[in-house]
Amino acid sequence: MCGQNFKHHSYLAAHIANIHATDFPFRCESCPKAYSQAYLLKEHAKSHNTEKRHKCPHCDYRAKQSHLVKDHVVRMHSTERPAKCGECDRAFINNSELKKHMAVHSGKMHFQCDECDQVFRRKMDLGRHKARIHAAASLGKKRKLDKTSNGDGREQPAGVQKGVISR
Numbered sequence: 312m313c314g315q316n317f318k319h320h321s322y323l324a325a326h327i328a329n330i331h332a333t334d335f336p337f338r339c340e341s342c343p344k345a346y347s348q349a350y351l352l353k354e355h356a357k358s359h360n361t362e363k364r365h366k367c368p369h370c371d372y373r374a375k376q377s378h379l380v381k382d383h384v385v386r387m388h389s390t391e392r393p394a395k396c397g398e399c400d401r402a403f404i405n406n407s408e409l410k411k412h413m414a415v416h417s418g419k420m421h422f423q424c425d426e427c428d429q430v431f432r433r434k435m436d437l438g439r440h441k442a443r444i445h446a447a448a449s450l451g452k453k454r455k456l457d458k459t460s461n462g463d464g465r466e467q468p469a470g471v472q473k474g475v476i477s478r
Contacts, residue, residue, distance in 0.1 A: 411435075 313331070317323040332347030339345065339352060341359045346352040363373035365380045369388045374380050385391070385404050392402030394409040398416040403409040411433065414421070420430035422437040426445045431437040 315326065317326060328347055329351065335345035335347050337346040337349050337352040339355060339359075341356070344355060346355065357376070360375060363375050365374050365377045366372070367380050367383055367388075369384065372380065372383050372387075374383070389404070392404055394403040394406050396402065396409060396412060396416075398413070401412060403412060414432040417432065420432055422431045422434050424430070424437060424440060424445075426441070429440060431440065
């Protein structure tokens with residue numbers, strides 16, 4: 312069918328049933344989606360539930376899904392940082408955060424500013440640069456566009472001509 316290989320026959324059967332299904336008898340009552348397996352519909356139905364029934368045990372934070380509360384607890388209430396950097400003494404709450412940090416040690420510059428020649432290791436640093444440098448510069452350009460020169464090197468607000476006072 313699609314050429315994918317699986318270690319176990321049960322994985323292949325599940326793949327065929329989920330991906331290559333032609334019969335979708337399990338229909339959502341809230342939207343037009345339909346599924347080949349009942350458990351897929353059950354998972355989908357959670358997306359329609361707007362009730363935030365999972366609560367943080369430490370504060371008033373609530374979420375629709377329990378894993379979001381677990382992530383919140385680790386980020387906000389835990390000092391545990393199991394993902395340790397092998398290059399320095401920094402530690403992070405998960406491997407995803409550690410991977411972002413590792414760009415600092417790689418020396419590779421992946422993010423180039425499209426408004427100047429500066430290059431950054433992290434996307435976050437590029438965003439900060441653009442906000443600090445180019446956002447301020449674009450505000451200055453906008454102000455200049457709103458003004459016109461009066462011929463003697465000084466700028467006048469747009470619509471004001473030299474020697475003419477409008478009342």
